[in-house]
Amino acid sequence: MFKLYYYPNNASLAPHFLLHHVRADYELLLVDKKSNSQKSADYLKLNPAGRIPTLVVNQQPIFESPAICIHICELHPDSGLMPAIGSPKRPLFLQWLAFLNNTLQAELMVRYYPHRHTNDERAIPNIVAAQDERIAEALSIINAQLEHNKYLIGDELTACDYFLFMLAEWSLPIEKSPLSFEYLAAYLKRLCTNPTIKAVCELEGIDLAPFEGSQ
Numbered sequence: 236m237f238k239l240y241y242y243p244n245n246a247s248l249a250p251h252f253l254l255h256h257v258r259a260d261y262e263l264l265l266v267d268k269k270s271n272s273q274k275s276a277d278y279l280k281l282n283p284a285g286r287i288p289t290l291v292v293n294q295q296p297i298f299e300s301p302a303i304c305i306h307i308c309e310l311h312p313d314s315g316l317m318p319a320i321g322s323p324k325r326p327l328f329l330q331w332l333a334f335l336n337n338t339l340q341a342e343l344m345v346r347y348y349p350h351r352h353t354n355d356e357r358a359i360p361n362i363v364a365a366q367d368e369r370i371a372e373a374l375s376i377i378n379a380q381l382e383h384n385k386y387l388i389g390d391e392l393t394a395c396d397y398f399l400f401m402l403a404e405w406s407l408p409i410e411k412s413p414l415s416f417e418y419l420a421a422y423l424k425r426l427c428t429n430p431t432i433k434a435v436c437e438l439e440g441i442d443l444a445p446f447e448g449s450q
């Protein structure tokens with residue numbers, strides 16, 4: 236039994252996709268971000284960083300969404316969501332998951348929490364504008380990868396695709412939206428027909444219409 240501490244359309248979305256995809260027996264526990272519950276004493280015992288998500292597996296809490304995703308994949312080796320050790324695709328999987336989390340997600344975090352990166356309120360619009368450019372740079376690298384690949388790692392869907400879908404959703408409001416990139420937009424439109432993406436987005440109240448209408 237897995238317990239996923241989540242908030243709709245937060246970094247818990249990728250782990251939620253994976254739990255649904257592997258048909259895990261899981262429970263969703265809402266962390267009420269509106270009342271800052273991620274900083275409550277009880278939650279900090281599970282996740283000292285005070286961030287969403289946390290996954291509890293057999294009483295063991297784990298934080299950091301990519302670590303959670305890898306762990307779910309490792310517990311479900313037959314799911315095909317992560318190439319096996321020894322497969323030439325394995326290092327590519329790790330590379331892209333790290334790129335998504337450590338580059339694209341990191342840039343998005345600065346973009347959406349700009350006040351954490353300056354003491355000067357007047358600098359905030361500049362931080363947002365600079366981040367929009369950095370996010371567009373990362374999206375263009377992903378777009379190039381998708382020119383010749385059905386999914387991020389090749390012909391098979393992996394956890395990286397679920398992670399990318401989550402970040403693409405967050406990137407919709409940026410100046411150069413993911414939907415303005417030819418191959419990325421076509422890929423996202425295809426992913427919208429994925430039954431897990433449809434079901435989880437409906438449950439979390441995420442509107443797929445912008446992706447479905449692209450191209």
Ligand SMILES: N[C@@H](CCC(=O)N[C@@H](CS)C(=O)NCC(=O)O)C(=O)O
Pocket residue numbers: 244245246247273285286287288298299300301344
């Ligand atoms: N690196 C972490 C980042 C998690 C994160 O920053 N989550 C956001 C929601 S998307 C959050 O908890 N924000 C509330 C806060 O920072 O107080 C991960 O990927 O799990």
